Amino acid sequence: MSTDFQHARIALGQRLRELRAEGGLTGRQLADRLGWTQSKVSKLETGRQTATHDDLTAWAQGVEQPQVAAELAARLRAFESGTRSWRRQLAAGHRPVQDTVTAEHERSTVKRAWQNSVVVGIFQTAEYARHVFNANADLHQSPRDVEDAVRARIRRQELLYRPGKKYHIVMWEAALRAQLCPPAVMAAQLDRLSGVIGLDTVSVGIVPFEAPLKLAPANGFWIHDERLVIVEDWHAELWLDQPENVSLYLRVWETLAASAVYGADAHKVITRCRRALGAL
Incomplete structure (x- = not known):
């Protein structure tokens, strides 16, 4: 399904993947650090699952870039309505x-x-x-x-x-x-x-x-x-x-x-x- 909502979710996933890569972490390593399954990390990065605000805060902490939490939250708010x-x-x-x-x-x-x-x-x-x-x-x-x-x-x-x-x-x-x-x-x-x-x-x-x-x-x-x-x-x-x-x-x-x-x-x-x- 090609929608504005899905495009925005994929773009957010790409940003999450960039942050993980910048932190030198594999998907498995980040998942272990956050206490998540590897599939959740994968789904968030590929836009197959919508992140919650708590997910994004945890991600920022997990990649040791807590300062990006506000940016990620703003991205989520921008497409939560799925216009x-x-x-x-x-x-x-x-x-x-x-x-x-x-x-x-x-x-x-x-x-x-x-x-x-x-x-x-x-x-x-x-x-x-x-x-x-x-x-x-x-x-x-x-x-x-x-x-x-x-x-x-x-x-x-x-x-x-x-x-x-x-x-x-x-x-x-x-x-x-x-x-x-x-x-x-x-x-x-x-x-x-x-x-x-x-x-x-x-x-x-x-x-x-x-x-x-x-x-x-x-x-x-x-x-x-x-x-x-x-x-x-x-x-x-x-x-x-x-x-x-x-x-x-x-x-x-x-x-x-x-x-x-x-x-x-x-x-x-x-x-x-x-x-x-x-x-x-």
Whole structure:
């Protein structure tokens, strides 16, 4: 996976390797000095594992250069958010982004999502997705590979029917009312949403407008197996894998999910949104 986050992690690893070499230490020697496994040293140096602040402090002490601890900490803070700019991601179009997302879904068993403004991609109809991709291509002035992107998104929906996968999706009612497409397309999208409720791999919660909220219904995010959070913003995605960040987003998701209705009550919210579109 080529991301801004991963590039920064690799660069940090290269700096750690330089410091170890300057200290005249092998990976094994440093590992022994720090009481770590050699594999941890290797993973940190090659960017396959994200260092903690404690790891970096220990490294600086281990190579007998405690003065570099502040530099290393600053490097870590700079990429802890895992910012992946849309300009960079969309340079080759939307299809590669969809393929990257699908790879994470394939890798993950339990997925949780919160969405406040748009029907989540895993539930989108082709026509609804087409309008979403066209709008984003206009916004980011990116290559217009919309049809390839739509096909990739629809293929990902096959995972909804794969035994062992679990999708726990919570959306605000606003996502069901935002007319990002013509009313007839939105009506078909709401019908599709009604159809996925009841799948044994899927839990769908809708937070009605009238529901009491303990948190503001802010921007959408996905949590993959309690190991990775992907947050969408206008300028970038944030890929967060620090345990404390994942734990925070889990608490956010659980808090918002507690305000949602499910099953027959969720159907009622979808139905009233459908009726608001008129007779179509």
